[in-house]
Amino acid sequence: MRITCPHCGARDAQEFSYLGAADLQRPEGMAASEAAMADYVYQRDNPAGVHRELWYHGAGCHAWLVVTRDTRSHAITAVEVAKARKAGAAA
């Protein structure tokens, strides 16, 4: 499996570390209910199909990436820099 890093180009997946689902929203820690926090920490959609997930390019540019990948075939359809996504969300 190769991941096309927006900064470094197509690189072997071994250069990256995997974190998990990309779109989990951490609730406000002081205000959130226990149930909401447990939901954030433990519950996952775990789809068989398209999955947006976080990878860290530790042996390359040290960027966090959001990779869109099909969990049935491992085919990657999109890679974006996580930071850009965050900036976009704030704007």
Next chain:
Amino acid sequence: MRYSIFSLLSQALQGHKGWTPAWRDPAPKPEYDVIIIGGGGHGLATAHYLASRHGISNVAVLEKGYLGSGNVGRNTTIIRSNYLLPGNTPFYELSMKLWEGLEQDLNYNAMVSQRGVLNLYHSDAQRDAFARRGNAMRLAGVDAELLGTDQVRAMLPYLDFDNARFPIHGGLLQRRGGSARHDAVAWGFARAADSRGVDMIQNCEVTGITMAGGRAVGVETSRGPIRAKKIAMAVAGNSSRVAAMAGMRLPIETHVLQAFVSEGLKPLIDGVVTFGAGHFYISQSDKGGLVFGGDIDGYNSYAQRGNLPVIEDVMESAMALWPGLGRVRMLRHWGGVMDMSMDGSPIIDTTPVEGFYLNAGWCYGGFKATPASGFCFAHLIATGQPHKVATAYRLDRFATGRVIDEKGAGAQPNLH
């Protein structure tokens, strides 16, 4: 037909023409007392124990492919009960005891072979940790022996004891551990359950859960709708998909684990040996192939096949432990998808959906648990109460902080 030396002799005299199929191939009935989704080891074991221990035989096991086509046929066949934590030790020990009497119970040769499981340690700190685990096991009535270098050297002289980075200082041995013939376990449970009237429905994929008033009352399948008083799922690898049909999310990610077998060799290694400085374990099948495996690939996958980096990693661990393997050719490798739970331990529990029961989260340790998993799940389905050795395997333990984390890795499934 009961299998025995007499049935074998009588069939031998008749040219083996009188053997009958080990189970029927019935069409689904419109309604059952219990539907078990998943015709793998755990589902079939659940059916057997429901029928044999609780007298509930109006049961259907629904399997999307053929019986035993999932993880029960994809594992490395190891059985053991060498766990540290109080929530786990009694459960896995019950499983070991059930393994010890399984063939008589099922009237089926599952080739259970208590050839020993040896976990090697490579540092003083690891010896302390293994001594602690061994003591916890012995306190719970499980056998464990802490061996020094000389004892391990006498057993396995060909290992790399003086490896510069990972010298072998000894090992923790469970002599009652070993291996079993994985397919035969599925077939034995299926045959035993079938003989008590349980229907094995193959090529029957569940596509939806029918709900009425917040209660699960039946399933939609590729062979039509089926009603049931109770619905139980044992579909590790696909638990999130089936639970989603009942409107639930689970604390589980699905990951792929690869396993490997070498060409057939003369007897080289008696028991199961695990490397303590990496994730690697190896044993030898009765056919002579070395059966071994290591880490999961580490990212969500339903593909039932893995990638090359983990293969390389496993081979490197093999060479660090046992350099003599360098000339052995690998014959096959394959992948299975598993429920990686958030604390590395399983779930056997009721759910917020009434009439819907959950058996999931086995990570890559489900095979050894097969008998106890079925035994405890059947107890839960029949009585509504958890079996006493499975009380810790609750679905709500994550929210309440009562996780059972043998590895101490936290809510990061690819690290368990």
